[in-house]
Amino acid sequence: MSNRESDLLATVPDGLFIGGQWRPATEGKTLAVRDPATGDVVRQVADASPADGAAALDAAVAAFPAWAATPARERAELLRRAFDLLQARKEDVALLMTLEMGKPLTEARGEVAYGGEFLRWFSEEAAHVQGRYGANPEGTGRMIVSQHPVGPCFLITPWNFPLAMATRKIAPALAAGCTVVIKPAELTPLTTLYFVRLLEEAGLPAGVVNVITTSTSGAVSEPIIRDPRLRKLSFTGSTPVGKKLLEQAAGNVLRTSMELGGNAPFVVFDDADLDKAVDGAMAAKFRNIGQACTAANRFLVHRPVAEEFARRVTERVRALKIGRGTEDGVAIGPLIDQRAVDKATTLVGDAVERGAVLLAGGSAIEGEGTFYEPTVLSDVAAGSSILHEEIFGPVLAIVPFDDEDEAVRLANDTEFGLVSYVFTENLARGQRMIERLETGMMGLNMGVVSNAAAPFGGWKLSGLGREGGDEGIHEYLQTKYTLTPDPFG
Ligand code: NAD
Numbered sequence: 378m379s380n381r382e383s384d385l386l387a388t389v390p391d392g393l394f395i396g397g398q399w400r401p402a403t404e405g406k407t408l409a410v411r412d413p414a415t416g417d418v419v420r421q422v423a424d425a426s427p428a429d430g431a432a433a434l435d436a437a438v439a440a441f442p443a444w445a446a447t448p449a450r451e452r453a454e455l456l457r458r459a460f461d462l463l464q465a466r467k468e469d470v471a472l473l474m475t476l477e478m479g480k481p482l483t484e485a486r487g488e489v490a491y492g493g494e495f496l497r498w499f500s501e502e503a504a505h506v507q508g509r510y511g512a513n514p515e516g517t518g519r520m521i522v523s524q525h526p527v528g529p530c531f532l533i534t535p536w537n538f539p540l541a542m543a544t545r546k547i548a549p550a551l552a553a554g555c556t557v558v559i560k561p562a563e564l565t566p567l568t569t570l571y572f573v574r575l576l577e578e579a580g581l582p583a584g585v586v587n588v589i590t591t592s593t594s595g596a597v598s599e600p601i602i603r604d605p606r607l608r609k610l611s612f613t614g615s616t617p618v619g620k621k622l623l624e625q626a627a628g629n630v631l632r633t634s635m636e637l638g639g640n641a642p643f644v645v646f647d648d649a650d651l652d653k654a655v656d657g658a659m660a661a662k663f664r665n666i667g668q669a670c671t672a673a674n675r676f677l678v679h680r681p682v683a684e685e686f687a688r689r690v691t692e693r694v695r696a697l698k699i700g701r702g703t704e705d706g707v708a709i710g711p712l713i714d715q716r717a718v719d720k721a722t723t724l725v726g727d728a729v730e731r732g733a734v735l736l737a738g739g740s741a742i743e744g745e746g747t748f749y750e751p752t753v754l755s756d757v758a759a760g761s762s763i764l765h766e767e768i769f770g771p772v773l774a775i776v777p778f779d780d781e782d783e784a785v786r787l788a789n790d791t792e793f794g795l796v797s798y799v800f801t802e803n804l805a806r807g808q809r810m811i812e813r814l815e816t817g818m819m820g821l822n823m824g825v826v827s828n829a830a831a832p833f834g835g836w837k838l839s840g841l842g843r844e845g846g847d848e849g850i851h852e853y854l855q856t857k858y859t860l861t862p863d864p865f866g
Pocket residue numbers: 533534535536537538542560561562563594595596598599613614615616618619621622635636637638639669670671767795835839840
């Protein structure tokens with residue numbers, strides 16, 4: 378580890394942040410954070426118990442009335458200052474993410490830009506929450522519709538985008554006037570801890586944001602979710618955990634937002650611009666080493682261009698540099714842990730056994746860290762597990778199709794519905810695909826769709842609610858309708 382890296386790691390707070398104070402876990406336990414490129418422990422942070430979780434919720438509940446009553450403009454300015462501070466520290470935040478998560482530094486910088494935009498966007502949205510006033514149709518009264526913060530929120534984030542998943546939830550919650558407890562993934566808590574220190578510098582009042590890091594997520598989270606004082610749960614993570622949390626949330630009919638797993642189809646028609654399609658494929662598949670909910674999982678390619686598409690992506694994939702994310706030119710860092718490597722190994726093994734042709738990669742890389750080769754498979758047979766499970770790794774699986782109806786049937790043949798990608802130069806065909814594909818988002822001749830100004834979210838088992846866009850702040854607001862008498866009556 379370089380001096381720059383160890384100096385940066387030493388600046389990251391290692392405590393829980395509760396009611397404006399940094400403090401150790403009550404039982405004095407810590408959890409180790411590792412660099413997946415080397416397996417080395419880079420930092421120990423507090424390992425919260427259920428008692429710490431309860432204290433964090435107490436703090437969020439206590440801080441709520443004053444924060445809800447804080448003028449929107451002040452809340453907006455806090456977020457804007459945080460945005461500016463993040464720009465000033467972008468190199469530190471990017472390096473920290475690479476160290477704890479493994480993504481290439483250039484991509485980590487991209488995540489700082491993307492994650493920061495939620496602070497800027499919701500600083501702008503905070504002051505634009507509107508109500509309505511008007512006569513009822515009978516003319517006998519006046520109807521007032523007003524918006525109110527839902528209350529204390531619990532935010533649970535995954536390891537794959539440690540900054541953006543936190544800002545995508547914290548920024549709209551604070552903009553709406555809610556207070557929060559945030560629980561980052563145990564594999565990547567450092568970015569959230571660093572970011573919350575930055576919010577503190579921006580002038581965050583005590584108790585408005587509380588952070589608990591823990592190795593026992595289930596035991597710490599369940600009592601918080603079941604506490605009647607909690608008013609909102611926002612979760613980003615896997616569909617099985619999301620389902621479990623929805624069951625827990627049902628007891629108090631808790632407001633929930635669920636950003637869950639995906640199984641994105643990437644459809645290439647024979648009328649596509651193949652250069653654009655290949656560029657889009659590389660971004661949609663290999664960004665974040667394939668560990669994105671929006672990662673293209675199944676490449677459905679029109680038979681007349683399937684071979685040429687496979688040839689071109691294989692050439693590009695063979696040129697990808699593998700290594701620690703801090704090294705120059707690296708495009709493929711380590712997977713997050715050994716489980717992820719084992720999953721890629723099993724899925725590729727199953728596909729090959731069922732007749733898929735291996736065009737590149739196909740193996741875990743021996744030695745330090747948890748690396749898997751970027752891989753291309755063509756002619757993947759129906760029934761292969763790789764077509765039904767979220768790969769979450771750098772494996773590009775190609776399935777040929779013969780006509781548009783078959784493409785639609787294959788694309789929709791999944792319980793997930795987060796995002797789809799379609800490449801065609803035929804406008805009417807593109808429009809038909811918008812209407813026919815069952816996903817909450819679509820990239821039409823684009824391999825990346827994420828934007829703070831857009832409503833991000835899925836259909837089917839991919840989730841509930843939207844983050845970002847005009848919709849994002851409404852996840853943290855509740856509507857009240859009031860009827861008043863006709864003032865002239
Ligand atoms: P995960 O479900 O294992 O964990 C997500 C978070 O939930 C982590 O903070 C984890 O500690 C916590 N958690 C795990 N079990 C819990 C429990 N019983 N109670 C409370 N909290 C619990 O998912 P992951 O492996 O961290 O992330 C990968 C998954 O996230 C993928 O399925 C991916 O598609 C999904 N994801 C979705 C989006 C989206 O916006 N739709 C974005 C990023 C990731």
